[in-house]
Amino acid sequence: MEDTRDQIRAAALELFVRQGYEVTSLREIADRVGITKASLYYHYPSKQALLTSIVDPLVKGWERLGAEVVALPQTPEHKRFALDAYLDMMLGHRAIVTLLMRDAGAVLAVFAPTVDNVTATVRQVQRWLAGPEPSGPDRIRAQVALDTIGVAMSSGSLLPEVTEDDLRTTLLDAACAVLRLPPPAGGAIGAPVPTVPSAPPVAPGVGGRR
Amino acid sequence: MEDTRDQIRAAALELFVRQGYEVTSLREIADRVGITKASLYYHYPSKQALLTSIVDPLVKGWERLGAEVVALPQTPEHKRFALDAYLDMMLGHRAIVTLLMRDAGAVLAVFAPTVDNVTATVRQVQRWLAGPEPSGPDRIRAQVALDTIGVAMSSGSLLPEVTEDDLRTTLLDAACAVLRLPPPAGGAIGAPVPTVPSAPPVAPGVGGRR
DNA sequence: GTCTATAGTCAGATAGAC
DNA sequence: GTCTATCTGACTATAGAC
Incomplete structure (x- = not known):
């Protein structure tokens, strides 16, 4: 069984x-x-093996997404798409993300053997978001944009009565603002963000809504 | 001794x-x-008492800052000032913030008796930042702006070779972007952010550089 | 203020019967 | 696959001598 x-x-x-x-x-x-x-x-x-098997889906999802994303051209549209896909994946593993936020240290300690790979992936995505020949601030912005999505998700207790749609839309918007991406074509302030503007080419399975 | x-x-x-x-x-x-x-x-x-005495300065600082900030008028300048003061305080307790990020759950568990007060303060500041009669997205933005500052600070391993000044400037800028605050008067993109535009009135001791 | 000694508890992990 | 029984070790915390 x-x-x-x-x-x-x-x-x-x-x-x-x-x-x-x-x-x-x-x-x-x-x-x-x-x-x-x-x-x-x-x-x-072992207890560690149990934890590993729990967190693994998130790590795998992140690595897969990272690999596909860094192959895309660094246009504002693709960046927005990448952030959306990232957000989508995180929302799909909400409980695991909460655990990661709550016990970041412990989880990372258990993943110590693998953690270099993950860090490398994150760094790649960060540099991809930051653009070619990024300055220090560019890199900070890229990292903050990524963190933006992760953090506020777990702030459930501080953000009750907020709909999932508002959360999704606003987080994506905030991350884009941090990166100083231009607003999507035809998008008014506060208007729902279109899934993907002009659907950039990407392997199937990435960023799909559940 | x-x-x-x-x-x-x-x-x-x-x-x-x-x-x-x-x-x-x-x-x-x-x-x-x-x-x-x-x-x-x-x-x-007890072990808990030890942890409490370690984290206490941060909690106290946050509560004091929160109390003073929510008394200010909700202008963009004051909001920027508040975020700057917040950032400054966090940087002043860097190691403690790192601990809080690493072991959020454990720390909060120990502070369970007090945690309601802290949460209340955070919520007040969040609502102050969100403005009068805030929408859901307004509240999310306010929370993300606060989180922005906290999170990226602990991403040291992902952001090496970044100067403290760049970090300070860029984080404040990112938080303001999330809140959609207008850029400070005369501030060019990437220019160093002035300490406080037109020095809003505030009790002494808040947001002072060390 | 600092020590030794120890109480009391419970964790993670293993062996082997069923 | 699940159980009972058991081992080893480490922890927090306390009592009392110095």
């Missing part, structure tokens, strides 16, 4: 988000699933 | 930042200072 594995992952993610990775014990997770610690060890060889 | 207390705080902060709060043991901290665990307990009654 693949079922138990998934139940374990789901329970662990929920507890990690609520309590933190370090504090959550394997016994708690096992209890929640209705099995014992020992059984849990049958499915995952 | 007040000295030992400070040494303990410094050692603890350093270890917390590097390894995380949960993982760092009091024995490690004591070893680093050159005393024993038991002696440490003479100065701080």
Whole structure:
């Protein structure tokens, strides 16, 4: 049964988000699933492996997206598209992102072996966003644009009564403002952002709405 | 000797930042200072109390700043000034902010009793930045502007070779862009941001450069 | 103020029966 | 696949001598 594995992952993610990775014990997770610690060890060889399997989809998604994005031409339209795709992917892994925000240190520590690859990808995307021969401020703007999307997502407690659509639209808009991208053709202030202006060529599967 | 207390705080902060709060043991901290665990307990009654005393300056600074800022008129100049003061305070507590980013969950858990006050302050500032009768997007922008400053500060590993001045200037500029504040009078793109345009009236001690 | 010693707890992990 | 039983180790915290 693949079922138990998934139940374990789901329970662990929920507890990690609520309590933190370090504090959550394997016994708690096992209890929640209705099995014992020992059984849990049958499915995952260690606590770290469990965390890895939880965060992996986000990392993989980010690496895949990064690889495809840096191959695009550095036009404002493509940059806006890239940020939108990035936002979309993050929203698709909302719980994992929350965990990453909550326990950034712990998660990164577990991913230490792989973390260089991820950092490299982030840096590539950052440089792609910053444009050719970027200045210091250009690079800062690129990084802030990326962070913008990630951070505010987890500010749920500070932004109640905000619709998902407003969040999506406004975050993309804010990230573009940081990058000083010109507004999309025909887009009025506050108007809903078109999915992709003139649909830039990109491999299928990237940035698709769920 | 007040000295030992400070040494303990410094050692603890350093270890917390590097390894995380949960993982760092009091024995490690004591070893680093050159005393024993038991002696440490003479100065701080618990691990939580130690963490509290470390993070407290940031919380206090934030609350003080928040209280003064929300009393100001909601003009673009004052908003820019407020963001600058906020940025300044955060830079003044850089290591603590890094810890907060790294172990957000753990830190918030320890501050659970006080956390409501802090959240209330943040919410007040957020609403002040968002302007009177703010829409959902207005509130999101306000929050993102605040987050912008906090986040990118801790992205040191992703932004090496960036000067402190560039960081300060660009982050303030990015936060203003998110809020859609008009550029300061006479300020060219990329030009250094004047400390405060036309020095708005504010209680002394706020936003002072160190 | 600092030490040694220790209580008390619970974590992650393994072995082996079923 | 799941269980019981158990090991090892480390942690926070306290008591009391110096």
